[in-house]
Amino acid sequence: MSLLKFFKKNQHSKDEYNSPSEIVPVHSVTSRTLVFLIAIMTFLSALTLGGLIMVNKSASAWSSDISREITIQIRPVEGELMDANLRLAETIAQATTGVSNARALSIEESEALLKPWLGDDVDLTELNIPRLVVVELSDPIGADLEQLKSELKIIKGASLDTHDAWRAQLDNMAKTILMAGVLIFTLIVVATLLAVVFATRGTMASSQQIVDVLHFIGASNRFVAKEFQSRFLKIGLKGGLIGGIGAIAFYMLLGLITTSYLPASSTEQINALFGTFSLSLVDIIFILILVPIIATLTAITSRITVRRFLKQITW
Amino acid sequence: MIEFDNVSLKYGNGPIILKDISFSIEKGSFHFLTGPSGAGKTSLLRLLLLSLKPSNGKMSMLGQDVSALDTDKLLQLRRHIGIVFQEFKLLEHLSTFENVALPLRVLGQQPEQYKENVTELLDWVGLGEHMHSLPNTLSGGEKQRAAIARAVISRPDILLADEPTGNVDPELAERLLHLFAELNRMGTTIIIATHELSMIKKFNYPQMALKNGGIIIK
Numbered sequence: 001m002s003l004l005k006f007f008k009k010n011q012h013s014k015d016e017y018n019s020p021s022e023i024v025p026v027h028s029v030t031s032r033t034l035v036f037l038i039a040i041m042t043f044l045s046a047l048t049l050g051g052l053i054m055v056n057k058s059a060s061a062w063s064s065d066i067s068r069e070i071t072i073q074i075r076p077v078e079g080e081l082m083d084a085n086l087r088l089a090e091t092i093a094q095a096t097t098g099v100s101n102a103r104a105l106s107i108e109e110s111e112a113l114l115k116p117w118l119g120d121d122v123d124l125t126e127l128n129i130p131r132l133v134v135v136e137l138s139d140p141i142g143a144d145l146e147q148l149k150s151e152l153k154i155i156k157g158a159s160l161d162t163h164d165a166w167r168a169q170l171d172n173m174a175k176t177i178l179m180a181g182v183l184i185f186t187l188i189v190v191a192t193l194l195a196v197v198f199a200t201r202g203t204m205a206s207s208q209q210i211v212d213v214l215h216f217i218g219a220s221n222r223f224v225a226k227e228f229q230s231r232f233l234k235i236g237l238k239g240g241l242i243g244g245i246g247a248i249a250f251y252m253l254l255g256l257i258t259t260s261y262l263p264a265s266s267t268e269q270i271n272a273l274f275g276t277f278s279l280s281l282v283d284i285i286f287i288l289i290l291v292p293i294i295a296t297l298t299a300i301t302s303r304i305t306v307r308r309f310l311k312q313i314t315w
Numbered sequence: 316m317i318e319f320d321n322v323s324l325k326y327g328n329g330p331i332i333l334k335d336i337s338f339s340i341e342k343g344s345f346h347f348l349t350g351p352s353g354a355g356k357t358s359l360l361r362l363l364l365l366s367l368k369p370s371n372g373k374m375s376m377l378g379q380d381v382s383a384l385d386t387d388k389l390l391q392l393r394r395h396i397g398i399v400f401q402e403f404k405l406l407e408h409l410s411t412f413e414n415v416a417l418p419l420r421v422l423g424q425q426p427e428q429y430k431e432n433v434t435e436l437l438d439w440v441g442l443g444e445h446m447h448s449l450p451n452t453l454s455g456g457e458k459q460r461a462a463i464a465r466a467v468i469s470r471p472d473i474l475l476a477d478e479p480t481g482n483v484d485p486e487l488a489e490r491l492l493h494l495f496a497e498l499n500r501m502g503t504t505i506i507i508a509t510h511e512l513s514m515i516k517k518f519n520y521p522q523m524a525l526k527n528g529g530i531i532i533k
Contacts, residue, residue: 021413209406214421216400218390219421223421
């Protein structure tokens, strides 16, 4: 067949060749290092995110528990009958809007509350200790605490503790932890992106011939950037998946250790402070969403870096 | 098709490589670019490929003043120019087939669109059996033919070649020159930088001779 005949042909064949190779090779030392680095960064990001979710959940649970319970404290006053005052306080509380239950703690329960602070050696029966009425709220927002406070004035030595100060401190602590977590998360993401910028520049430098050839055959900067972006998207996805799955495995392992290998008392304390380490489906989805986000950020960062690099080398 | 008007070129603060050269090349012509080593043949080819900016003067390619073009338009214009490098510049991680298909991929064609054309062109240049080989397994002559196939696959208006017969035996060199001649008969404007006098005499196309930074068309 002559060359003329060849070029005049307009027909195109349709056969099995449908998957051209990557113009920018995916496998290289730089890309393996970058996959490893992104995997570590995703793992750390997922751990931070998981920690934030856990603290947030625990803080909400604590806050909710505290807000559902208030305490009436009755100090001993000379000439007043403590038992009668306790019953009166119970009655007043139970009649208040938004209260589901009110119960006076027995003398034994009150002493048990003080023992951890005063020790076993002190004989509490000799002390005239204040007594408590625990009031459970069915509707913390709608409960008429002002009315309760006002009606308790008829009991000498009675005061109402709504735990507001505790709750405010708890909220502040939770917010501080959350802010610190967000800062750490942001720093990890920024560090990842900076690493991608350096890796892209390194790859561009080592792929100079590819860029030259693509330019000589008329490839636009957009085309070249797209080729590099596609390479980095794959690297980001691979690293992100490894890191994300690693983080999920880590949480599962932690959950297993706290439930199976630690003493029950330790597990209770850990659960009270941090919540359980088991991951819900929503938590897993949250962590897995990180993978495409990190991969996309990696691809976009590399594209911007490549476009800047290309601007410097084209006239 | 190609107009150079008092074009000069120097690299940075270095000496002047090309000095006030002016020439005009008609569409469908065939020229040998000659001159001693260091005369600026490769530099002139790079100017024609739009990979270098002239230091002075006006350059017009395919009817467009290149100094007025932005990067994107310049790269688009370059799609009309095929280039065969002395050192081939094949991508080592791609097969011969994929190297040759590269310009068509850049144009946005899909594999099913270019598969047959690339295969036939590789057969035509005698590389049919090597289409899946990587460049580092090819001989110098085979690499040269792959580079030529890549330069012509998208049927450029202008074909530039830098010493295309420098790495092949005389028999293959002549065959490659016939290939260029056939492309030229189909309307492609061809400029071949060479110092092989025997070929120049045999094919008897006009010469653009570079000497002391100037150019003479003879």
